[in-house]
Each structure stands twice: as C-alpha cells, then as structure tokens.
Amino acid sequence: MRILSLAGRRLAASIPTLFLILIGVFLLLQFAPGDTVDAMMAQMGGGDAATARTLRKFYGLDLSVPVQLGNYLWRLVRLDLGYSAIYGKPVTTVILERLPPTILLMTASLSFAFFAGLVLGVIAARGVNKWPDTLISTVGLIFYATPSFWFGLMAIMVFSIYLQWLPAGGFEDIGATQSGLGRTLDIARHLVLPTLTLGLIFLAIYLRIMRASMLEVLNLDFVRTARAKGLDETRVVIRHVLRNALLPMVTLIGLQAGTMLGGSVVVESVFSLPGLGRLAYESVVQRDLNTLLGIVFVSALLVIAVNFLVDLLYARLDPRISAEG
Amino acid sequence: MEFSRLEINRRTALLTSAAIAANVLNPLRAFAAETPRKGGVFNVHYGAEQRQLNPSLQASTGVYIIGGKIQEPLVDLDAAGNPVGVLAESWESSPDGKTITFRLRQGVTWHDGKPFTSDDVAFTALNMWKKILNYGSTLQLFLTAVDTPDPHTAVFRYERPMPLNLLLRALPDLGYISAKHIYETGDIRQNPANLAPVGTGPFKFNKYERGQYIIADRNENYWRPNAPYLDRIVWRVITDRAAAAAQLEAGELHYSPFSGLTISDMARLGKDKRFVVSTKGNEGNARTNTIEFNFRRKELADIKVRRAIAHAINVPFFIENFLGDFAKLGTGPIPSTSTDFYPGANTPQYPYDKAKANALLDEAGFKREAGGNRFALRLLPAPWGEDISLWATFIQQSLSDVGIQVEIVRNDGGGFLKQVYSDHAFDLATGWHQYRNDPAVSTTVWYRSGQPAGAPWTNQWGWEAPAIDKIIDDAATEIDPVKRKALYADFVTRANTELPIWMPIEQIFVTVISAKARNHSNTPRWGSSTWHDLWLAE
Numbered sequence: 001m002r003i004l005s006l007a008g009r010r011l012a013a014s015i016p017t018l019f020l021i022l023i024g025v026f027l028l029l030q031f032a033p034g035d036t037v038d039a040m041m042a043q044m045g046g047g048d049a050a051t052a053r054t055l056r057k058f059y060g061l062d063l064s065v066p067v068q069l070g071n072y073l074w075r076l077v078r079l080d081l082g083y084s085a086i087y088g089k090p091v092t093t094v095i096l097e098r099l100p101p102t103i104l105l106m107t108a109s110l111s112f113a114f115f116a117g118l119v120l121g122v123i124a125a126r127g128v129n130k131w132p133d134t135l136i137s138t139v140g141l142i143f144y145a146t147p148s149f150w151f152g153l154m155a156i157m158v159f160s161i162y163l164q165w166l167p168a169g170g171f172e173d174i175g176a177t178q179s180g181l182g183r184t185l186d187i188a189r190h191l192v193l194p195t196l197t198l199g200l201i202f203l204a205i206y207l208r209i210m211r212a213s214m215l216e217v218l219n220l221d222f223v224r225t226a227r228a229k230g231l232d233e234t235r236v237v238i239r240h241v242l243r244n245a246l247l248p249m250v251t252l253i254g255l256q257a258g259t260m261l262g263g264s265v266v267v268e269s270v271f272s273l274p275g276l277g278r279l280a281y282e283s284v285v286q287r288d289l290n291t292l293l294g295i296v297f298v299s300a301l302l303v304i305a306v307n308f309l310v311d312l313l314y315a316r317l318d319p320r321i322s323a324e325g
Numbered sequence: 326m327e328f329s330r331l332e333i334n335r336r337t338a339l340l341t342s343a344a345i346a347a348n349v350l351n352p353l354r355a356f357a358a359e360t361p362r363k364g365g366v367f368n369v370h371y372g373a374e375q376r377q378l379n380p381s382l383q384a385s386t387g388v389y390i391i392g393g394k395i396q397e398p399l400v401d402l403d404a405a406g407n408p409v410g411v412l413a414e415s416w417e418s419s420p421d422g423k424t425i426t427f428r429l430r431q432g433v434t435w436h437d438g439k440p441f442t443s444d445d446v447a448f449t450a451l452n453m454w455k456k457i458l459n460y461g462s463t464l465q466l467f468l469t470a471v472d473t474p475d476p477h478t479a480v481f482r483y484e485r486p487m488p489l490n491l492l493l494r495a496l497p498d499l500g501y502i503s504a505k506h507i508y509e510t511g512d513i514r515q516n517p518a519n520l521a522p523v524g525t526g527p528f529k530f531n532k533y534e535r536g537q538y539i540i541a542d543r544n545e546n547y548w549r550p551n552a553p554y555l556d557r558i559v560w561r562v563i564t565d566r567a568a569a570a571a572q573l574e575a576g577e578l579h580y581s582p583f584s585g586l587t588i589s590d591m592a593r594l595g596k597d598k599r600f601v602v603s604t605k606g607n608e609g610n611a612r613t614n615t616i617e618f619n620f621r622r623k624e625l626a627d628i629k630v631r632r633a634i635a636h637a638i639n640v641p642f643f644i645e646n647f648l649g650d651f652a653k654l655g656t657g658p659i660p661s662t663s664t665d666f667y668p669g670a671n672t673p674q675y676p677y678d679k680a681k682a683n684a685l686l687d688e689a690g691f692k693r694e695a696g697g698n699r700f701a702l703r704l705l706p707a708p709w710g711e712d713i714s715l716w717a718t719f720i721q722q723s724l725s726d727v728g729i730q731v732e733i734v735r736n737d738g739g740g741f742l743k744q745v746y747s748d749h750a751f752d753l754a755t756g757w758h759q760y761r762n763d764p765a766v767s768t769t770v771w772y773r774s775g776q777p778a779g780a781p782w783t784n785q786w787g788w789e790a791p792a793i794d795k796i797i798d799d800a801a802t803e804i805d806p807v808k809r810k811a812l813y814a815d816f817v818t819r820a821n822t823e824l825p826i827w828m829p830i831e832q833i834f835v836t837v838i839s840a841k842a843r844n845h846s847n848t849p850r851w852g853s854s855t856w857h858d859l860w861l862a863e
Contacts, residue, residue, distance in 0.1 A: 033748070034739030041781050042738030043375055045385040045759060046767060047459040049777040058514065086376050087535060088520065097535065149565075157569045168575040169568055174538050174559055269565040272572075274536030278564065282374075287739050 007308060013305045016140065018297070022076070025296050026069055029289055033180045035061050035083045036287040043286075059085055071292065081297065082290035086282065091294035094279070099298070101171050102275040104187070105264060106257070108195040113202035114253065118246075120203075121210020122237065128215060144204035152197040153272035159193060166192055169272035198264060202256060209252060213245040220244075246317055254310035258303040359843065364556050365844070365861040370569045370581035371539070371560040379519050379532075380501035381453040384460050386583050386834075389498075389853030391539055391560055395436075396524030397855060398500040399427060399446070400493055402609055402762070406664065406849045408493035411503055412441065412525065416493070422486030422804035423743070429477045433548045434557060435504045436529045446479040447471035448505035452513060460767055461499045464492075476692070486802045488809060490665070494763040497609070497850060500793065527553035527857040536562055547857065554860035570594065579839040579861070582852040583610070584651070588711060591835050604651065604833040606846025609762055610853075611660040613828035614652075614716055617754040620787040624691060624700050625752060631824045633685035634753075635675035638723040640829045642677070647715045648832070655831040657817045658768050660760050662833065662849075665806075668814035673821040675829075682727045691728075698715055699728040706733060707741050707756030712832070717755055747779045749787070758782070758828060764813050769797040772820055788825040 032258075037055045041047045056062050063071070075082055081091035124136040160168035167173075172187050217223065218241055226240045265277035276295055283292040371390065377383040379393040399413040410416075413427040432442040447480075450471050454461035454845040467487070472480040480683040502525070507518045522530050525548070528541035537561040543553055561578065563569040570590040572578045573602075584591070595602035616634065620626040644652050654663075691699040702724070706717035714735075721731040732752070736744060744750045759782075761767045770776065774794055776783035793816065800812040820826075836852065838845055845851060 032740060033736060034741075034743035036739070036740045038747070038781075039737075039739035040376060041459075043373065043385065043387065044383050044459045044743050046782050047780070048462055049780045050458070051459065051462060052779050086374075088376065088515065094535070149567075153571060156568070156575070160575045161571060164575070168572045168577055169563065170561065170577075171537060174540070174561070270568045272537075272561065272563045272565070272568060274534070274562075278536065278719055285737050285739070 001204050002007075003312065006311075010304070010308055010311075014300075018300050018304075019297060021071070021300060022073070022293055023069065025293060026072065026289065029284075029287065029292065030065055032284075032287065034287060035059075036289070037061060038199040039286045039288075040085075040192025068137065068289075072290075072324035075109045076297070081294040084291045084294075085288045085289075086291065091290050094291060095276070095294055095298050098274055098276050098279050101273050102264065102277070103210045105191060105194055105198065105267070105273065105275060108191060109199035109202065110253065110256065112195055114249065116199070117203050118210055118249065122214060122242070124207065124211045125218065126237070129209075133211075136210070140204040140207045143200045147266075148197055148201055148203075149266045149270050151200060152193070152267060153322040155193045155197055156270070166190075169270075171273055190271075190273075194267050194273060197270070198267045205256075206249060209248050210245065213248045214241060217241045217245045243317060247314070250310055250313050250317065257306035258299065326544050335336060356499075357702050357784065359447040359862065361554050361843065361858075361860045362862060363554050363860070365554075365858065366557045366559060367555050367580065367856075367861060368578045369558060369560045370573070370578050370585050372566070372569070372585050373565060374535070374562055377519050378530075378539075379503060381449050381503040382457050382513070382519065384458055384498050386853060389850075390582055391541075392522050393503070393526075393527045393853045394528040394558060394856055395522045395527045395530050396501050396503065397543055398497055399502065400496045400500060402494075402497050402849050402853060404847055404849075406608065408497070412446075416470075416489070418487075418489040418804070422488060422802070423483045424490060425481045425483070425487060425492060425727050427479045427481070429479060430548065431477055433525050434546060435506075435525055436523050436544060437504075437507075438478075439504065439506055441502070441504075441525050443473035443479040444476070445502055445505045447473050448509065449501075449503045450479075450481065452508070452640040453503060454499060457513065458499060460495075460761070463770070464495050464499055464766060474675060486804050488765075488802070488804045490806050490809070491763050491765050491801070494665070495761065495766050498761055498853070499766070514768070526855050528558055530553075531557075538562060549857050552857040553855075554858070555856070558856070566590065572693070573600065573837065573839075578684075579842060580845075581837040583834040583836075584710065586835075586837055588651070591651070591837060593743070594837055600834060600837055601840055601842075601845075602837050603846060604835055606836055606848065606851035607834040608662045609848075609850035610834050611662045611760045612757040612832050612834075613655045613658070613760065614712065614830035614832065615755055615758050616720065616827045616829075617751075617756075618786055618788075618825060618827075619749060619754075621749060621751050622702070624689075624702075626787075627689045628824065629685045629689040629723055630691065631827070632675060633682040633689070633727065634729070635824065635827050635829070636678045636685065637727045637729075638720060638829070639677040639683035643716065643719050644830060647719070648712055648830070651835050652712070652830050652832045655829045657821050658758065658760075658771065658826075658828055659764055659813060659817055660831045662831075663760060663762065663764075666764055666810055666813050668810075668817045672814075672818045675824075675827070679727060686727060686729075693728045697728055698730055701730040702752040703733065704731050704753040704755065705741060706731050706735060706747055707754070708735070708737055709757055716830070717856070720753070720755065742781045746781045746783065746785045749778070749785060757832075758826075764816070765797075765801045769801070771826055772816075774795045784825070786825050788823075790819070790825075793819050793823070 036059055037052055084091050084094050087094045120136050124133040127133050156168045159166045167190050171190055223240055226236050264275055265281050268275040269277040280295045373387055376386045377388055378392045380388050380396055397411045400408045403409040412430055414430050415428045418425050429443055435441060455465040455468055467484040468481060469484050470482045487747055504523055507523050520533055527544050527547045529544045531540040531542050533539045541558050543556050562799055566587045569581055569753050570586050592600055594600045618625045618631055624630050640654060657672055659666050661667050686699055693699055704717055708714050717733050721733055724731050745754045758771060759767055770783045772784055772793055774784055774789035796816045800809055803812060805807045836846055841862045842861050843862055848854050
C-alpha cells in the first residue's frame, strides 16, 4: 500500500513536468527551419509549390502553431500519440516496434557496465595505488575517452571482418525462420558487440564511482569496528563496505537510464539496430513532430519508472532512507 | 577527420583509377565464357528510408533502388543510352506532336495475377504522374487525356506539342506504371501498396521491416523468358556509411549504390580485388555542383562580382585533391554525359585567375577596406554529400583570398530547402543540380523565372531574363530534335554568360559492388533498373 501511494504521488508530480517537456520540445522544433514537407521534398529530390501546399494540408501543417499544439495536447490527454508522417502508421505502433531492441540493448549494457564496474571498482579499491589499481584506472580512462562510434567500428573490424566470429550489424538474421531458443541465441549474437561498445563507456564511470565510494567507506569507523571484531577482510568488504558503497552506484543507474536511451543513436547507427535512438534522430531530420514527441513521452515514462525503482532500492539498501521519504 | 579526406591526393586517385580499370575489365572479359547461375540472394545497402516505395508517386533514386525492381516503366534506356521498350513495345508521335501513341506489351500480369492493360497506363498517367509525382506534374502539365482504344494501346493527348525525344528520355524515371485495381479506391497517398508495392517487375515484394530490411523474391511469372536469375534481393537499412563499408568487407552486403560510402572508403575498396568501384552504370544520374547567387544582395546582382567569384576558385585543384576520379570539370548546366544535348565547352567559361577576380571586384566598386576585406557573405551548403561540405570550405578559403569573407551556415535537409528556396535567407548556396537525361525535366527550372517561392531546386535567385525564359519555353515544345538541340546550346551560352548559378563540377554517382556480381552496370541507370539479368557467380 505504501508503495502504491508513493507511486501515485510520484506519478502526479511527474505529469506537469512531462507536459512542460512536451511543450518545450514542440516549440523547439518550431524554431528549426523547415517542416516535414520540406524534409520530404529534400528526400524526393524535387516537387512543385502546389504539391507542397497539398502535402501541408495533408499533414495538418496549414494550421497555426497554437492550434497544432492544442490539438496535440488534447489528443495526448486521450492517450492518442497521433500519426507518424514518415512511417504512415500510428506513432504508438512505430514506437512499440522499436522498443524491444532499445530496451534489450539498454538493459544488457547497463547490467554489463554495472557489474563489471562494481567488480573492477572493488579490486581497484582493495589494491589502491598498487598495480591493479593503476591498470584498472588507466584502462577505464581510455574507455571513457574513446568515442563509441570508433569503438564500434574497430570491434566490427576485428570480430566481424578478420575473425568472422560475430555479425557486423543488424538485429537478427534476415529471412531465417527460427523461433524460440534459436532466435534468442541469434539475437544475442547480434547484440554482443553493441552491448560491449555501449557498456564500455559507462563501465569507466561505474568503476571510478565504485572505487571512490569504496575508499570512502573503508575509512569509516564502523569498518574499523568490524575489523576489531575479528571479521576476516572478505566479510568486511562484502557485508559491511559493499552495501554502503553501492548507494552512489544505484543513484547513477537512475540518472543514466535516460542518457542511455539517447546515447544509443551512435551505436544503433554503427550496428544498424532498429532502436529508439535512431528513430528519434530520423524524426528530427524529417521534422516528424508526432513521432518525436511520442518518443520523448515514452522515454520520459521510462526514466520516471526507473527512478521509482531506484528509490525503492535505496530503501532496501539503507533502512535509514524510508519509502515514506 | 579533415586530414583523412585530404589523403586522397593525386597519387591515390591515379592508383584508384588503375584499380577500377583492372577490376572492371577482368569480369567483363570473363562474361563471355560464363553461364549465368540461377539463384542466390543479393544484399543491397539502403542508406535512407523513404516514406514511399512506389516509383509512380516519387521520383528519386531512394525509391527506384527498391521499387524499380518491383514495378516497371513504359520505357528504359539501353546500354547506349537510347530509349528501349519495357512495358511499351513501340511508340509514335503525330506530326503536330500533340498525340503520342504507345503500343503496350501483351501477356504481362501484375504480381497478384491480374492482367496489365492500357487502363493501368491511363490511370497512372492522369492520377499519379500528372497530380502527385515530383517532376512528373511539370512534365505532364499539358497532358489532357489518355485514350484507351483497346487494352494494348494508350494514346496520350497533349494541349501543346510534346517532343517525343523529351518524353522518351523522361519516362525511364517518370514513367513507372501502377495497377489501377490497387489504387482506384481511396486516397492514393495513403494506399498500403505504397509501402508494399505490387508491380509487373522481376521481383515480388515480400516484407518490409522498418529500420531493418526489405525483401523481394523472384517473380516466377515474369514476362521476360528465363529471368530473373536471383532468388531474392534484400535491402539492408544501414545509415552509417562507415558501417556499410565494414559490412561489405564482412561479406554481408554485395552492393552500395549511388555514392553511398565515404569518398575515402570508395577509394580504398577500389584497390580491393573483391570489389568493383566505378561510375559506370550511373551515366543517367549525372549531377553538377552549384554555386547559387542571391540577387537580392546588391553585390551579387552585379555580374562582375559573380564572374569574379568564379574566377577566384581553382576548380581543377579542388577536384584533383578532394574528389579524385569521381568528378570532372563542369562546363555548364548540361553535363557532358548528355550526348544528345551537350553543347561542348565552347560556351563562356571562368578559369581560375585570381588577378582577374581582384580586378573585376575593384572594377565593380568593392575596394578592399583597411583589413583587406571587401564584403561578407553567408554560404549555405546542402547536407546531401561530403563533397558539398568540402566544396563549401574550399569556396570559403578561395574567396577569402580575394577579400570576400564567407560565413558557412550548415542546415539539415529540410532546413536547407526552407532557407534557400522558401525564405531566400542566403547569399550563396551550394548543392547538387540533378540532370535527368533531358534539360526540360529538372534543369531549365533552375533558370526559368516565375517559380513560386517554396519550389525547391528552382530559380529562387531574384533574377529574371526574358530572353532565356523564351528559349526555355520554345525548347520545351519544339518537336524537331535538331532545332531543340540548337536551342539548348543557345540556352547554355546565355546561362553561362549571365551566371545566375555556376555549375563548375560534374559528377556521376559511384557504384561499389562485389566482384561476384555479373551483368551489373550495363545500362546508364542500372541502379534504378529492373536487374532482370543480374546474377551472382559462385
């Protein structure tokens, strides 16, 4: 019950923010020169002014901006995200098609970054200023400083072109009529390289935060008490230090869930994955307002949901933070 | 990034050309001995998804590359660039040029089994080409009716004379036929067949997964005997050019059409024996790089300034160092690939001459100020290709040498069209002019006055020349081919003299294709054609 009321309050607080974001994006896109008909003309390679007029009417662009915005918000209240100009389908359908690859990629790389970062961070903190620490920190810094498109292309060069172990792109084998386990394995094979590429950059952040937070907690009084009690070092680290050091990591997950959605445009393009990031990019270039706003809406919902889960996790990890807030 | 592009210097360009020559010649020699192999899947790089796959409704290479295998035009171009019948078998024009009769191929069926008839031609011409198809609506402006005396004859009636050679050269791009029974009910623009096309072509549409791939399979009932050879074509959506090059190398792609890769990747793969990199097969898709002048700026309304700008830019140097073999010096709005209309290079040209440029600017009254500057301009480059971006930077640096400061303002596609062709918010613009086999299709609109604002790639310069307008109008209805050619030669001379737009670089799209492919690049618009004879060697 307490969780439900918390969820309710959270949602109520997010609705005004959500509307402000949507109105903001709507207005921002009005400032970009050109509309979806200009973008379409660019794609077609030509067209006369009469065609442009008919098309503007067809897409409802002949109305004034406030009317367009009003129409959009009114539709949204009725949970109708509208019709996509570039796809010729309802926005909800378009987004639902793209959601699974995005969520798969996001969860896979976030989990990879979180757990690898956790383990490496602990190792680095245990051997602070010794060679494991130096090695891990340097490698982390290199990962962090390297652009992800370069990582992706290099990974394709090595694993797809030279070694031919993994596919160079795509979400699954085209035309293969596998189902069940076969299909799952096929998709997993296609996701290995993108997951690593996207995860490596976040890995560096997680490992640094983990290391710093471990070092801080290791110096606290209760750790000294635990050691004085005669506990062995492994138990001290796992039972006492780790749990406390995890708090900043959990905060970071909440923050990065949002970044990951947007940050995957590059990775999706390099690996030709049909995800939300590429869809968003395409909607901006094509000035497809409905699709873009729909993506913003869905992303915002995802971020709100993830942050809600993070709050619940906080309470689990540190009983001093109660779900009552 | 900039430096890696610079690496394509003269030497690489020469090596590349040698590699291209070797690659092109060897498979050609092999053709004679080989028997075509049936079967195989051909994987094609598809860079930018369109809203449309039906070529009767949208004329662009992004549509032809898919829809052109599924649907067919009345006429296409043969290896020599002459019109050859596809769905039409023969044609004739009445002496006054107002009636053009097409005899249609018999025994052709749509993919759903219904017969193809003259009703389909009449329906497509009047409802799609005339009303919706870009460039088609201009071409068919004076089309009044299409009579269908029998199922295999379509008679096009025009209000003004329609030169037969214009129509035949325009129809390969603007003459695709759609099925009347699919489109006759409901809004044509929203018809589901627009993204799941039904045609008469060698390949049948199978599946479209947005953002991933499109599949078409062999049409067992295709009208050409023993065609096609391939079992299936798969178009893979890959937006990242470098990733597409990687997939070619990994063997997951066979073909990247229409300069779909970066210039450096095309040069690199040109030296790789597994690929053929060539401009062959794209002669029907010539384009020129432009500099468009806005006459609303008083400096640019002065012809001396426009000529000075042209003289200030060393075009051969730019081509040699940045574009290599993939481009050549342009001589005006009609490119040299257009054998029927190219007037030669004896029209006014503007070779690189910095001293002359400076003298012309002084003469025009724009003396250098204390800092050495004369005036400043805003240059809007189109975002269509990396050559435009490089060219814009080159213009900027060249003009700075003669005292004109250039600010480059970059936009995406929609933004560029709006700012240049609707809002006229530019001083200089640069992009591509696409030449479509006859100057009347998409070339003279760049010069003809009276174009409403908002029509992209048309005369939006605030410039008007009644004499040129008259030549353009006369040529569009002149049915004598010899007189037409002379009119267009006159047009080029005048256009190059007045210089409202300068077109100093000629380019043809570059094809990158697996060396296993056979019968490829054998017509001037091969990437757009049906691929009925394409096959893959083991």
